[in-house]
Amino acid sequence: MAERGRRTVRDLRRGNRARVLQRLYFDGPLSRQELGPATGLSSGSISNVVGELAAEGLVEEAGVVESDGGRPRTLLRIAPAGGLFVGIDIGETRVRVELFDLSLEELARTDRLLAQHGYDVERIVGHVRTGVHDVLRDAGADPRSLLGIGIGVPGIIERDAAGAAGGPGAVVHGQTIGWSAVPFERLLREAVDVPPEVPFFIDNGAKTLGQAEMWFGGGRGAGAAAVALIGSGVGASVNRGDAFEEDLSNTALEWGHTTVQIRGRRCRCGSVGCLEAYAGAEAMRERWQEAGGPLPAEADDETALAALIDAARPAAGGTPDPVAAAILDETAECLGAALADLVNLFLPERVVLGGWAGLLLGPHLLPDIRRHVQEYALEHAVARTTIDLGHLGPDAVTVGAATLPLADFLASGGTRPAPAANAEAVRAADRVSANRGRDMVR
Structure with missing residues (x-):
């Protein structure tokens, strides 16, 4: 009662x-009559x-439909x-910056390659600063619309x-990239001209991938899904609920640093036998070079992963490279065993494989990965799980x-960021509203 x-x-x-915006966002266009129920x-x-919402430019008309025996809607x-x-x-391998409109239609993008300089924090912040500037410029966009x-x-x-x-805001602990307690949000606030x-x-990349697939992709409609990000490294997230549920949860997992081989290969995190040391594109490149x-x-x-796949799975008439084929076979089994762990632990309805390397490997390895998941997972758990790209x-x-x-924008009912000069006035208005609410309760 107190709450x-x-x-x-x-x-x-x-x-x-928030209710109206969310329904229009995920199920629209809808009529006023449909929005009620x-x-x-x-x-x-x-x-x-x-x-x-229409007066604020957040909602607009999208045509008219005939209704049975009544006025058009x-x-x-x-x-x-x-x-x-x-x-x-x-x-x-790169910093990618994209500008989207409110419907998440891409307006502009830019890439900054990282291969030469790696994860130097100052350089990454610089890439973000110039990337944001460039996409706003290229789209002719007003930063005040952000x-x-x-x-x-x-x-x-x-x-x-x-x-x-x-304060520092979001702090990043990225052991595999050499970041220890980096106050990333503060650095960006100081550098980015908005x-x-x-x-x-700021959040884990596997978690953002999971949210995108749950909202718009392979996880949409599932009550629970595990989404794997396979790139140069490996990560995953476990996602439950949908965009309309208050108990929606999306948890990032350091899945790439679970052990798939006792006393196995040294991982870039410093441990041995990690999934990432076998299934990450960087590790696959190193294994083939070795x-x-x-x-x-x-x-x-x-480039290396594409060449490895071509060697192991040549075009019709070609002879497979046995070393490359063995690396792909081992990778498929490691991924299958690690995905079986996710299935046994979290009982997802769906497993979704993503990330640039996952999408490159998937068409060649997905049948083998599924087979290995069946071998390593509990029968009842895996029987209710689908595995797709x-x-x-x-x-x-x-x-x-x-x-x-x-x-955040949808949950707040379309509340725009208050200009810094008005922030205290907004907070004061909130306090007055809260006091009135308490007086009404009394």
């Missing part, structure tokens, strides 16, 4: 707006909320021009609630990064 008593008129209004709101509330949809998001993938910047990074993320007030009220959302594979020493992970392509981490600020 309910703290809800104010502002909270109720924000909740109603979809949201549980009265027709009067729907009219009020739609009027507000006007369809409504999210207005793409209602705002902008930036999604950033701090990947293993609703948030989402970033997917390797490693474990810790958060300081004081981030927006000058209005100070624009929020930053075995004498015909690769230039300077070949990057993407992701639907969103190699840009899924960037799209997922953009969903971080998008999720």
Whole structure:
């Protein structure tokens, strides 16, 4: 009862707006009549909320449909021009920055290669700074239209609630890339030239991939899904619920550093026998080079993996390279055994394989991976699980990064970031509303 008593008129209004925005975002276009049962709101509330959102440029008309025996119904949809998001993938081989409109349609993108300089923090921050500048410039976009910047990074993320007030914010612990307690959010806030009220959302790249696949791709409609990110390194997330559920959860796992071989190969994390030391594209390149594979020493992970696959699975009439074929076979078994662990531990309805290397390997290895999962997983657990490739392509981490600020925007009922100069006035208004709510309860 005490928690309910703290809800104010502002909270109720924000909740109603959130319901309408979420339904239009994921199920639209919809008519006002369809929004009522979809949201549980009265027709009067729907009219009020739609009027507000349309006046703010967040919702627009999307045509008219005939109805049985009644007046034609006007369809409504999210207005793409209602705002902008930036999604950033701090990947293993490049920093990719993309600008999206409110419907997550890509407006501009840029890539910064990392092969030469690796994960120098200052250089990464510089890539993000220039990348954000470039996509805004290329799209002719006003930075004041930004609703948030989402970033997917390797490693474990810790958060300081004081981030927006000058504290470190999101701190990254990326052992495999040499980052130890890097105050990444603070560094970006100091460097990136956007209005100070624009929020930053930083999370693990496998988690952003998982959210993208759950919302728009191979996990959509599943109650629970495990989404694997296979690139130069390896990660995963476990996702439960959908975008309309308050108990939606999305948990990043350091799956690449689970053990698949006792006293096995040395992993770049410093341990031995990790999945990443066998199934990551960087490790696969190293294994082929160690075995004498015909690769230039300077070949990057993407070039090397494509060459390895071509050698192991040549075009019709070609002779497979036995060493390359053995590496792919071992990789498939390691992935199958590790995926079986996810199946046994989390009982997902679906397993989705993503990441640029996962999508490159998938067409060749998916049948073998499925077979090995069947061999290593519990029969009852695996019988209810499907295993497929992701639907969103190699840009899924960037799209997922953009969903971080998008999720916050939808949950807040389309509340735009308050200009820094007005932030205290907004907080004061919230305090007044809260006090009125308590007075009404009394």
